Amino acid sequence: MAKCKRNRNRTKRSFTVKEPKANRNYKDTVFRMLFSDRKNLLSLYNAVNQTDYRNPEELEIVTLENAIYMGMKNDLAFIMDTNLYLYEHQSTYNPNMSLRDLFYICSEYQKLVDKKSLFSSTLQKIPAPNFIEFYNGSMGIADCTELRLSSAFEHLSGEPKLELVVTVFNVNEGHNAELMQHCSMLKEYAQYVAKVRHYAAYMQLNQAVERAVNECIREGILTEFLIRNRSEVINMSIFEYDKELEEKKLRKAEFEAGREIGHEAGLAEGKNQAAFETAKRMLALKEFTSEKIAAISGLSLDEVKKLQE
DSSP: OOOOOOSSSOOOSSSSOEEEEEEEETOHHHHHHHSSSSSHHHHHHHHHOOOOOOGGOEEEEOOOOTOTTTEEEOEEEETTTTTTEEEEEEEOOTTHHHHHHHHHHHHHHHTTTTTTTTTSOOOOOOEEEEEEEEOOOOOOOOOEEEGGGGOOTTTOOSSSSOEEEEEEESSSSSSOOHHHOOOOHHHHHHHHHHHHHHHTSSSSSHHHHHHHHHHHHTTTTSHHHHTTHHHHHHHHHHHHHHHHHHHHHHHHHHHHHHHHHHHHHHHHHHHHHHHHHHHHHHHTTTOOHHHHHHHHOOHHHHHHHHHHH
8 A cells, every 4th residue: 555644734725626416417436426425535545545534524525527538427536635636446447547637637737726827926836646546347457556658658768758657456355455454445345346246247237236235235235325325326336337348348349350450460471471481492593583583472573682682
């Protein structure tokens, strides 16, 4: 876990961003709904940063209401200890999260300095950003990895002039035991997701979600949350799992297309190599003109002349 205990005497800012309200124009997620609760979010923050804050009101929520990507809302943004944190949840592997977070943090900063002049002689202070992704997809990854914006730069020479690093925590059941130990809500969320996936493997999705919800309530896993938000959680879980399956199909299609292209390229390369070998043998016999070799091997006249040299 990240070790970053900070000064607890925060400086209050003059800007005010309202706490997120329910908006069903986009598809919410169970993760965002669970950790939109300040108490749960503070517990998650403490677990990630190895801190022990007790007052949820110290979290200054700054999640942008209009930051929606592909029908899914950006999850959680808040200020704590004069730092800005962007928390994102992903149920499928997404190597582009650093680029998405770049767009999001630009929107955040634009909002925070909206009424301040950037042409003044005074340096405008902004909260330092921190980017965290909580991943619980079915593709196996390490407990903690990083995604870097510079990985997307073409023909990068030297050190990148712009960088953004997203720390990715694998929050599937059985991973990041210490993190789970310090945030019971995250652990129970992982258990719930594991149950949905387990039952969805051999029964209809709606039945699998219903069974997972009922079982969790009986076993004391997210009990209050599931009882209070039962129907909404079921609908969101079905949407999330369907979305995950669709993205898996897309990845498979991309892989198959890439493999086919690679196969065709391999065949072309093999044929080209065979043509060069044929030309070499004909040159070694010293009985054929360059034009004749080119016609028989399929190489261009220039390629044959290069072999002669």
